[in-house]
Amino acid sequence: MSNPILSASGLVKTFRSGDRRIEVLRGVDLEIAPGESISIRGESGSGKSTLLHLLAGLDVPDAGALAWEGVADTGAKRRAAFLGIVFQSFYLIPELDVLQNVLMARRILGAPGAADRARAADLLKRVGLAERMEHLPAQLSGGERQRVAVARALMNSPRLILADEPTGNLDEQTGAAVIELLLGLCRETGTTLVLVTHNAEHAAKCARRLLLHNGRFA
Amino acid sequence: MPWYLYLAFKQLFPTGRRFPFFTVISAVSVALGVALLIVVLGVMGGFGYQIREMITDTEGEIQIKAQGSISHYREAVKKIETVPGVAGATPYAAGVLMVQYQNKPAFPQMRGLDLGSINRVVSLDRFVRLGSLDALDDDSVILSGGLADALGVRLGAVVDIYTPLMLSRKDSEVILPRTAKVVGILEIGHQQLDSSTLYCTLRMAQDLYGLNEDVHGINVRVKPGEKEDAVVSRINEILPAEVRAFSWRDSFADFLWVLQLEKNMMMFVLLFVVLVAAFLTMSLLLVLVLKKTREIGVLGALGASRRQIALCFCLQGVGVGVVGTGAGLALGFTVLHFRNDLVRAITHVTGGQELLARFYQFSELPEHLENRDLALIVVAALVLSTLAGIIPAILASRLKPVEALRSE
Structure with missing residues (x-):
């Protein structure tokens, strides 16, 4: 694969629980091409979220190497521009309205301008929340909150989106709509997507499907 | 942001x-x-x-004192009043007395005022509650409100005044107090001064304390806008070494x-x-x-x-x-x-x-x-x-x- 957007080799992660050592990841290798959509499935406790945190640079592996576009720097500053993350529990900031929650991703890179506000408004329009921009997260349904989180993840035009069970807190119908939205937007913008999910149907919608079992890809 | x-x-x-x-x-x-x-x-x-404010209102901004008493005070006052920044100067004599009225004694602070110059430094008139400063002469006194209340004195009453000098007389001599008519009740607005102070003429104070032509000190009023410390320095330049000027801040430094x-x-x-x-x-x-x-x-x-x-x-x-x-x-x-x-x-x-x-x-x-x-x-x-x-x-x-x- 030429110029992978993300490459991971031999990722190992172990957690301690009392005297026990739990080896969650036992040497995961992964290369993702630009624009690709990948799903990662696995049973509960298989290490899906741990892998996603490592790929996002939020956690450090015990062994192995990770690079984004061939560069090993996965620090906070680079992360802000390089990738967007969608969490299962949305994690919107309750004090900010919908528009400001989306703009927060841009604020972390620097003060947003008029063009950024227009982009945030456009993203909210595309996720079907044009009328809810001034609402607070508490005034939205779960599906709406997750759509805000998707818009936030796309705000900085990231090269890669990591979605950690984004439908876990949603009902089936809303979950399916969010996955369609996420895949559609990524396809439309050429953004690479890594989707961690339990749901086989959602996973099947991605171009490449991986199964994490016993700390390795099966 | x-x-x-x-x-x-x-x-x-x-x-x-x-x-x-x-x-x-x-x-x-x-x-x-x-x-x-x-x-x-x-x-x-x-x-x-x-x-x-009360201190500077009643004492002026500058006090001139000597180790003992100040001689030739009239010349000193004249010289001080020529110093740039000085608005006026007035001599005073001060000390403790015993005052008695109808067998009721009190031990107030005495303040002997030079009626000719007092108004150039302290406008005592505005503090007189009863009577008048103009009525004060060598045979009368003005009492602070608290002292008058303590003695039960009213305007026009006659009080007996004893001075420390009388104690130095020989045993065979009979101590005769000086009598004075109360011609005013004065309230400055400060408990310490108003509780027990007797105001009299400078001449009477000099007699009571045996000062002859000397005084205990000179109070000086500074012109508005002048710096007290600078005026103090200028006054000290013209005063003899044994007589010194102090700003009110120096005089009341402890307080x-x-x-x-x-x-x-x-x-x-x-x-x-x-x-x-x-x-x-x-x-x-x-x-x-x-x-x-x-x-x-x-x-x-x-x-x-x-x-x-x-x-x-x-x-x-x-x-x-x-x-x-x-x-x-x-x-x-x-x-x-x-x-x-x-x-x-x-x-x-x-x-x-x-x-x-x-x-x-x-x-x-x-x-x-x-x-x-x-x-x-x-x-x-x-x-x-x-x-x-x-x-x-x-x-x-x-x-x-x-x-x-x-x-x-």
Whole structure:
């Protein structure tokens, strides 16, 4: 694969629980091409979220190497521009309205301008929340909150989106709509997507499907 | 606006919430502390200021003293009045006497006044409650209000005056007091002076103390806008070495030091109120950090640095300090503005309005807040509130995004 957007080799992660050592990841290798959509499935406790945190640079592996576009720097500053993350529990900031929650991703890179506000408004329009921009997260349904989180993840035009069970807190119908939205937007913008999910149907919608079992890809 | 400043502001004043609990409770606690400091230091400063005014009103800004008495005082007064910056000078004699009226004794301070020059330095007329300063001659006296009350003396009464000189007479001699008619009752407005002072002419004081043509000192009034210390130096240049001029600050240095010490101690004690408010702010911010653990994790995931996350929480402490200090200033100055109405209302309920006036000798509660004290209060409140934000900020910055997200 030429110029992978993300490459991971031999990722190992172990957690301690009392005297026990739990080896969650036992040497995961992964290369993702630009624009690709990948799903990662696995049973509960298989290490899906741990892998996603490592790929996002939020956690450090015990062994192995990770690079984004061939560069090993996965620090906070680079992360802000390089990738967007969608969490299962949305994690919107309750004090900010919908528009400001989306703009927060841009604020972390620097003060947003008029063009950024227009982009945030456009993203909210595309996720079907044009009328809810001034609402607070508490005034939205779960599906709406997750759509805000998707818009936030796309705000900085990231090269890669990591979605950690984004439908876990949603009902089936809303979950399916969010996955369609996420895949559609990524396809439309050429953004690479890594989707961690339990749901086989959602996973099947991605171009490449991986199964994490016993700390390795099966 | 950097995101951490924006978010700190939004967390202090969230959209759609009129009374955010954390902000209101923290800011009110800081405001109460600041208001308390302003009111107490304002009133204490007022008392100090009134006392300082009273000193310069009754003694002039400069006092000239010698080891013993000052000879040739008329020439000295003339020379002093030629010094640039001097508005006027008046000699005086002072000491303790025994005054008796209908077998009731008292031991007041005597103040012998030169009626020809006193008004150039002290406008005593305005303090005369009963009688007149013009009626004062070598056979009459004016008593302070407290002394007249203590002796039960009324205007026109005749009192007996005994001086320390009489004690040095031989045993065989019969001590005959000097009699004087009371021609005035005077109240300056300060308990110490008004409780026990007898005013007489300089001539009478010189006789009572056997001073002949000498005086105990000279009071000097400085022209408005002149610097007292500069005038003191100029006067000292023309005076003989044994006679020295002192500014009122030098003369009352011990008293002023005690006043300042009282004020500083009061400020030190009351600063603990602001300190407690800062601890409250810190506790609430710590709770906020724990409550927002996952949001802190998300900010980290979005690319916020640890320093920025720390700043976000530290700025909330600063915000509480700014809002609380602003509200405290408004509250403090409002209370100071209506202080006399409040005192009247309290004494109306509890009684003792007359006692208050008699004891403190101020018809109105004084107020004087120095800029230095105001600046100190503001800086202390802001610094303590900022420090209150530092520990929660460090705690927030130490949270690893992945651990914060796992806290669910």
